[in-house]
Amino acid sequence: MFWRNRQKKIPTKQERAATIKDLFHDLEVSNDFTTFEHKKETMSCWISFFKTLVDVEYVHRDVLPFIYEGKIQNLKDIKANLPVEDIILTRDAHTVQEKVMQGYIVVQMKKYDSECLVFSAIAIQGRQIDKPEIETSIIGPKEAFVESIDANLNLVRKRVPIPKFHVKEIQIGKISKTRVNMLYIEGIANKENVNTVLQRLNEIEYDHMIDAAVLSQMMGDNQHSPFPQFIDTERPDRVAGTLYEGKIVILVDGSPHALTCPTTIVEFFSAFDDYFLVWHFASAFRLLRLFAVAFSVLSSPMYVAVLTYHYQLIPKDLLQTLISSRSMIPFPPFLEALILELLIELLREAGARLPTKIGQTIGIVGGIVIGTASVQAGLTSNVLLIMVAAAALASFTTPNYLMGTTIRLIRFPFLIAAQLWGIIGIALCFGFFVAHLLKLTSLGRPYIEPIYPLRMTDLKDAFIRLPYGKQSTRPMFLRPQDPGRFNYDRAREKNDIDE
Amino acid sequence: MKIKKLCLPILLLFIPTGCLHSTVIDDIRLVQAIGYDYVGDDLVLSTVAVPNYTMGGGESGGGPSSSATTDSFSVISHTGKAIPTKMQTKAQQPLKLGKVNTILFDEDLAKHGIDDFVDYLNRDPVIGRKLYLAVVDGSTQELLSGQYEESQAVSIYLNDLIKQNIKYNLPRMNLHEFLYSYFGQGKDPILPILKKSGDHIEITGIALFRNGKYVGKIPIPNKTFIFKLMSQPFEGGAYEFYLKNNPSAYISVLNTGSKVTYSVKNGNSASPDILIHVKMKAIITEAPLRSNPKEYINKISKAMEKDIEKQGEQLVEKFQKMSVDPLGLGAKTRSQTRGWDFEKWKDHYPNADVKLKVDIQVKQTGITE
Numbered sequence: 001m002f003w004r005n006r007q008k009k010i011p012t013k014q015e016r017a018a019t020i021k022d023l024f025h026d027l028e029v030s031n032d033f034t035t036f037e038h039k040k041e042t043m044s045c046w047i048s049f050f051k052t053l054v055d056v057e058y059v060h061r062d063v064l065p066f067i068y069e070g071k072i073q074n075l076k077d078i079k080a081n082l083p084v085e086d087i088i089l090t091r092d093a094h095t096v097q098e099k100v101m102q103g104y105i106v107v108q109m110k111k112y113d114s115e116c117l118v119f120s121a122i123a124i125q126g127r128q129i130d131k132p133e134i135e136t137s138i139i140g141p142k143e144a145f146v147e148s149i150d151a152n153l154n155l156v157r158k159r160v161p162i163p164k165f166h167v168k169e170i171q172i173g174k175i176s177k178t179r180v181n182m183l184y185i186e187g188i189a190n191k192e193n194v195n196t197v198l199q200r201l202n203e204i205e206y207d208h209m210i211d212a213a214v215l216s217q218m219m220g221d222n223q224h225s226p227f228p229q230f231i232d233t234e235r236p237d238r239v240a241g242t243l244y245e246g247k248i249v250i251l252v253d254g255s256p257h258a259l260t261c262p263t264t265i266v267e268f269f270s271a272f273d274d275y276f277l278v279w280h281f282a283s284a285f286r287l288l289r290l291f292a293v294a295f296s297v298l299s300s301p302m303y304v305a306v307l308t309y310h311y312q313l314i315p316k317d318l319l320q321t322l323i324s325s326r327s328m329i330p331f332p333p334f335l336e337a338l339i340l341e342l343l344i345e346l347l348r349e350a351g352a353r354l355p356t357k358i359g360q361t362i363g364i365v366g367g368i369v370i371g372t373a374s375v376q377a378g379l380t381s382n383v384l385l386i387m388v389a390a391a392a393l394a395s396f397t398t399p400n401y402l403m404g405t406t407i408r409l410i411r412f413p414f415l416i417a418a419q420l421w422g423i424i425g426i427a428l429c430f431g432f433f434v435a436h437l438l439k440l441t442s443l444g445r446p447y448i449e450p451i452y453p454l455r456m457t458d459l460k461d462a463f464i465r466l467p468y469g470k471q472s473t474r475p476m477f478l479r480p481q482d483p484g485r486f487n488y489d490r491a492r493e494k495n496d497i498d499e
Numbered sequence: 500m501k502i503k504k505l506c507l508p509i510l511l512l513f514i515p516t517g518c519l520h521s522t523v524i525d526d527i528r529l530v531q532a533i534g535y536d537y538v539g540d541d542l543v544l545s546t547v548a549v550p551n552y553t554m555g556g557g558e559s560g561g562g563p564s565s566s567a568t569t570d571s572f573s574v575i576s577h578t579g580k581a582i583p584t585k586m587q588t589k590a591q592q593p594l595k596l597g598k599v600n601t602i603l604f605d606e607d608l609a610k611h612g613i614d615d616f617v618d619y620l621n622r623d624p625v626i627g628r629k630l631y632l633a634v635v636d637g638s639t640q641e642l643l644s645g646q647y648e649e650s651q652a653v654s655i656y657l658n659d660l661i662k663q664n665i666k667y668n669l670p671r672m673n674l675h676e677f678l679y680s681y682f683g684q685g686k687d688p689i690l691p692i693l694k695k696s697g698d699h700i701e702i703t704g705i706a707l708f709r710n711g712k713y714v715g716k717i718p719i720p721n722k723t724f725i726f727k728l729m730s731q732p733f734e735g736g737a738y739e740f741y742l743k744n745n746p747s748a749y750i751s752v753l754n755t756g757s758k759v760t761y762s763v764k765n766g767n768s769a770s771p772d773i774l775i776h777v778k779m780k781a782i783i784t785e786a787p788l789r790s791n792p793k794e795y796i797n798k799i800s801k802a803m804e805k806d807i808e809k810q811g812e813q814l815v816e817k818f819q820k821m822s823v824d825p826l827g828l829g830a831k832t833r834s835q836t837r838g839w840d841f842e843k844w845k846d847h848y849p850n851a852d853v854k855l856k857v858d859i860q861v862k863q864t865g866i867t868e
Binding site for chain 1: 627
């Protein structure tokens with residue numbers, strides 16, 4: 001009707017080098033590619049590698065001396081003598097290309113010879129394992145994922161030391177060939193879920209894969225939904241915890257975040273801290289966060305709706321406060337609220353884009369100067385200023401960043417609906433979101449699971465977290481192969497000491 | 500394709516927005532109290548009290564101000580039920596009725612009947628059910644436009660005054676209760692009576708209605724206390740009386756919880772037997788000192804029981820003579836009688852044998868006990 005289909009089918013080029021000779025011609029263009037001839041009386045060979053990908057010190061100390069030794073005549077001798085475990089003798093240009101780009105060393109007898117010996121000398125460069133910065137916790141482990149997938153896998157394996165913990169590696173990205181690992185515990189994780197993830201990963205056709213967040217958008221059930229369908233976490237302990245629940249975890253090379261799936265909406269509001277606190281406090285904080293979500297989404301739309309249409313709803317003792325604070329303001333409540341909400345979003349965005357040192361200035365400028373000045377200038381009422389600021393604060397209590405963004409942004413449709421139809425509009429907008437959430441799935445499992453479909457057993461770890469003595473079963477919506485954590489009846493049996 | 504299909508309904512949603520009238524809170528004037536005065540047949544002087552919140556506020560763009568003034572508009576018209584058009588012409592901004600919390604009638608109008616007003620109040624959806632109706636001894640215009648010592652708006656003053664008294668002295672009387680007893684069988688409505696005295700407003704009694712007409716009153720305070728004891732369980736309220744042998748020594752008793760039960764026999768006969776049983780817990784707050792407190796307390800409570808029983812029965816007799824039923828004896832009888840007939844009850848009511856029995860339990864006499 002209005003749009004034309006602009007996504008034309010562009011034929012993808014064959015980007016792989018056909019022969020070893022072509023490959024080396026390509027590689028030699030880059031200046032950091034080193035290739036040199038090693039000449040001796042008995043033999044000569046060509047050694048080539050990327051000096052930026054290879055641990056040069058290791059090459060000089062542990063590799064070259066073995067090749068320089070006298071007895072070596074051909075590649076097979078090198079293979080036999082080198083104290084390296086992963087040595088491949090191949091004529092396949094594709095394999096050579098792949099390995100060279102990962103930091104392998106290629107040894108040939110002649111220049112551009114088709115027979116190549118490749119072995120690993122990968123230099124591991126990257127951050128040290130550090131404290132979590134997003135999902136910080138006072139108690140509990142203080143390790144966070146880094147960009148290297150092997151280091152990340154190491155962090156998880158330490159916490160799941162069993163042979164049933166399986167890792168499947170898939171390469172995604174036609175050009176980038178990024179390593180993506182799928183982690184699950186055989187015997188606990190549902191087979192159907194495992195196959196679904198595997199199928200979705202295999203079906204992704206894209207040229208590169210930079211981060212887990214990109215992957216989660218590509219393999220989500222509904223790409224148009226504002227709600228994230230995978231939990232991204234930087235905590236290896238959380239990953240291990242979810243693995244034991246029967247979930248599937250996806251690690252992407254180069255991304256310090258792991259994806260866990262399937263998920264339900266309430267899990268986005270449970271911080272991993274909750275499991276370290278006594279259940280009363282954990283439950284109280286979860287309820288507080290859920291209240292914060294409702295408050296953050298609904299407070300300013302309610303203000304607009306009530307002040308624009310439903311003056312009858314204001315208690316008589318509050319009338320004076322509201323009317324006198326609004327009496328000097330030239331805008332209708334909607335514009336007033338919109339201006340303030342945009343201002344807060346601007347502050348947040350500016351704070352996120354700026355370096356931390358300048359970011360502090362933003363807080364002062366935004367909080368003190370703009371806030372008080374706009375009230376004194378009579379542009380916004382101080383009642384609304386308090387509400388909007390509290391709502392912004394409340395939206396930051398959501399432990400998951402992606403969900404927090406969603407919560408902050410979905411208040412704008414609510415705001416518009418409140419201006420158009422009052423409280424009925426808010427109800428209407430709420431209805432739209434409920435309908436959307438009802439239809440939404442994560443890996444084919446219902447997204448708002450403990451609420452609808454109602455699963456009483458899963459409520460034990462949803463809005464509240466019951467003590468571990470009551471957590472005898474794994475979450476039901478995951479349909480784990482082994483649903484029980486421990487035998488509840490046997491645990492409750494009383495052992496008489498005297499007997 | 501999906502998006503194209505969604506587009507049309509979303510666009511359509513914006514069409515009905517023109518139908519909704521917005522009432523932005525600072526662009527309207529909220530009428531909080533209405534008064535009606537009798538002028539002549541079919542002529543009513545309506546007065547509205549509109550608090551003026553916009554005047555207050557400091558230089559900081561409107562902090563809540565400590566005092567609010569009240570503007571009042573008066574207009575004589577034939578139909579005074581809603582806001583007359585004439586009144587809108589006097590106001591700077593549209594007058595809205597959604598926050599009305601008190602409606603007053605002067606005594607003349609109440610005597611002529613307020614049925615038309617009741618019908619209107621019953622039907623208008625913006626009128627809340629929790630607002631208070633009251634009869635004013637004097638002119639409502641004078642009362643609503645008067646200046647009072649309380650710094651609040653007159654409407655809030657009025658509302659708080661009635662609410663506070665209903666908690667301790669008067670039976671429940673809001674619009675909902677009024678309509679319930681007005682339309683219900685075997686019950687007649689009551690309203691508080693207000694009077695302006697100097698820079699105060701006071702409640703002087705309870706107005707008794709029969710079919711929307713003001714027919715008599717119960718004076719404050721002892722009679723209304725007994726009336727409240729008989730009509731509903733409550734806590735609070737003080738009763739003052741004196742022993743027969745010593746009229747100069749007043750005794751004051753505080754109610755700390757009372758219960759009332761009705762038992763009806765022979766509900767369909769020409770003279771039904773109705774027993775009103777009141778159980779009351781009390782604290783003696785003020786009494787002349789005596790050497791033997793236990794016996795003395797017993798004496799006081801016995802005397803008080805007799806006193807309340809006598810006065811309460813007199814009160815009911817008075818109701819029966821006027822043939823008004825503010826206690827809802829008819830409704831109570833109906834609930835305990837099979838085949839109750841309202842038409843017959845009207846004839847039987849004045850002959851009903853109503854007995855009041857009071858049990859007082861003195862809980863304590865103060866901290867020096």
